[in-house]
Amino acid sequence: MEWFSAEGFELARQVLQRGIAAVFLIAFASALAQFPALLGEHGLLPVPQLLERRTPRGFTLFRWGYTDGRLRAVAGTGVVISALLVAGLPQWGPPWVPLLAFLVLWFLYMSIVNVGQTFYGFGWETLLLEAGFLAAFLGSDRVAPPALVLWLFVWLVFRLEFGAGMIKMRGDTVWRDLTALYYHHETQPMPNPASWFFHHLPKPLHKVEVAGNHFAQLVVPFFLFFPQPVGSIAAAVVIFTQLWLVASGNFAWLNTLTVLLAFSAVSDGAVQAILPVGDFTPQYQPEPGWFIVLVLAVSALLVYLSYWPLKNLFAKRQLMNASFNNWHLANAYGAFGSITRQRYEVVVEGSADGVHWQEYGFKGKPGDPRRMPRQFAPYHLRLDWLMWFLALGSPGASWFIPLLRRLLEADRATLKLLRHDPFDGEPPLLVRATLYHYRFSTWAERRRTGQWWIRSESGQLVPPLSRPRTAE
Structure with a gap:
């Protein structure tokens, strides 16, 4: 079905599915290494005590009891499924195989996040959950990626970038007078090896960086929806600015995941025009009827849920990193609405x-x-x-x-x-x-x-x- 399929976006699907799975792998490995000491039976904020006080918001497998052994089983299962998806094995089968794999990852990680309390109160947790849910409906290598799902990924990138841009302009004056980077590299949560050098760049260049950030977050996201090659060019700008942030700081998987998501707007043709690669679009089979119906239903649901984050983008009191439902879908995003000076x-x-x-x-x-x-x-x-x-x-x-x-x-x-x-x-x-x-x-x-x-x-x-x- 021509209207349903997005032929010419095979690279986008491969990057999205394998990249999101790789981030899930990191997230589950992090849970194995840190969750028991932070939130386990003898942790700093023990989950068993949380469950005694109240019922967690949203779905979690630990609603019926928590043990460190169960946590390790959940996180270990997530690591195995994530690794299989990174290798591309479930994608060789019919569309229901990667669909099931990503939905299992979504449920397992949501179980962890919903009892993670302040240690899991970061915007990139909901971003990963929303991205993982969408990845479930990208299909397998046998069928063309659905155009509606790729459009929903672009809509996610738009909310992520434009929301961050708006929260800055509405927040601290240093974003409006272009002096934010006089302070940011020094006062950000966790500087990296290059942060010292970025901080000592000339102040006029810092102002250029801030202006470029505003352009990338407030103007470029609109062009992600444009026909090719404009959409791919806009995605390239987003990717470049996110890699700049990767080079200058430690923000967990926020920037890495944003880079991956931006590939949803990159066409195979745009890549082939720059890199000497051949045609990597396979011969697709017709989409199963059940898959078409399911993608249409899920797309309609996410469009409906998008009313709240869309309204939030233009609200006077814009919320930052907020979830409007218990499933962490169609969320509001943003970062660094204010910059600390010391x-x-x-x-x-x-x-x-x-x-x-x-x-x-x-x-x-x-x-x-x-x-x-x-x-x-x-x-x-x-x-x-x-x-x-x-x-x-x-x-x-x-x-x-x-x-x-x-x-x-x-x-x-x-x-x-x-x-x-x-x-x-x-x-x-x-x-x-x-x-x-x-x-x-x-x-x-x-x-x-x-x-x-x-x-x-x-x-x-x-x-x-x-x-x-x-x-x-």
Whole structure:
């Protein structure tokens, strides 16, 4: 059916299906590595206690009980199915095989997100869920990708980019006067190895970057809907700007996933016009009737659900990273509506004698001023991100005090979340949390001291805590 099929977009489908599956693989692997220590039976915010207090919003397999073993089974199953999709094996079969595989990933990851509390309260969680749901209806290698589903992917990219652009223009004045990047690279949640160098670019170039960002997010998204080759050119602009963000910071899989989604507007012909590749469009079979009916029904549902995020785009009080239904479909997106001007970090220290204090090292967040920031994205270090919010004044006593208690116990699962334990697995006598002001060193300071950061103490966040005395 010519009106139903999008022949000439085979590369787009391959990138979408395999790329989204690869991000799911990272997300499930992250859950295996971090969820038990953060949210497990003995975690900082235990899911069993959450289930005792209230019923989680939306679907979750853990509604009927949580154990760390069940979490590992869910995440492990997600890793296996994701890996099969990355390899392209389910796509060799009829359309119902990859459809079922992606819907299982969607249900499994939604089960984790809906009990993840603040550690899973990030916009890219709902973005991955929405993208995974859409990927289920791209069909298999036997049939042409459905045009309606590709259009819904483009609509997702539009909401993601235009929503982010609008939240910036409505938010902080530094976006409107083009000075946002005077601060952003230094104060972003988790700088990467290049962030120091980006920060020290000339200020006029920073203004050009911000203007280019506004163009990419407020103008270019409209051209994604245009006929080829305009749609592919617009997608290339989105991809380039997202890769620029990948090069300058750690934002988990947000930028990587956006790059993948933008390929929904890239035609095979546009790629062939640039790269010396042959025709990679296979000979398709006719679409099964049930598949056509299902795609039409799902498309109608998502168009209906799109009323709320569309309304939000033009609302005076635009919501950022909001879900309007329990299934994490047709969401609102946005990022960095405000830019912090100063960077503060919470430094956690322990003492074995009450006199000498030694610092715990986190994997991603700044700590030791001489340690170059590392690259972790598209992997997501959830504890490190929450530490950034804590330093901004976000309420964190519900999980941060338990973190300090776990350090006093030298809890092995908790220590695995860190880069460095100064006590080599032995429990300290005391722990405390101190607030420091951080800024990037200048070129001269970097040459003289070898430090990437210059820091100064700003005050005590949590006074020294000791282990509870045991009854003799």
